[in-house]
Amino acid sequence: EVQLLESGGGLVQPGGSLRLSCAGSGFTFSNYALNWVRQAPGKGLEWVSSIFGSDGSTYYADSVKGRFTISRDNSRNTVYLQMNTLRAEDTAVYYCAKAWGSVSYYIDYWGQGTLVTVSS
């Protein structure tokens, strides 16, 4: 059974940093792209970032480019999202999501989400 377990969310002040982690199990982690998708309170889904399984290429939404960094440790079956210079508009539930393949933005499994609140 595929499982994705996020951690690292919490309350942070504007301008602060936070690192999210997502541990995957039930699949060959290194073979798949991983995504972060967020959902602001009462709003829709927004793609944030992807890291491919084939070569580790990384991609970012314009809204987070230069502030967020996605990485993966295949030996630990874990993907990370380092979030710097956080803004109030980054407040959201962040979902870790497994892609269908190594080079894909289609999501077939979602984690339960972790809440990030940016507020003073």
Added chain:
Amino acid sequence: DIQMTQSPSSLSASVGDRVTITCRASQGINAWFAWYQQKPDKAPKSLIYATSNLESGVPSRFSGSGSGTDFTLTISSLQPEDFATYYCQQYGSYPPTFGGGTKVEIK
């Protein structure tokens, strides 16, 4: 970026009704199109990929169709457990983009 416009933004229907949700892309896209279901305070669940293919375990009352700029999710006979918000996504063009969602309420 390709903008995805869903309609309606919400609807109310009775158990047994046929429900159709539409998603229009701002430019023509290929068949790399998906639908997701999200229940209140839960993570999204993947329903349909590549326009019309059901994920494993998804009931056959769900179906997807479309091409070019217009895509449709149909629930042939609405069930109480289908109360949820539905999102479309195009994933064939970078960056991947989601529609704004359609909230389905049961009458």
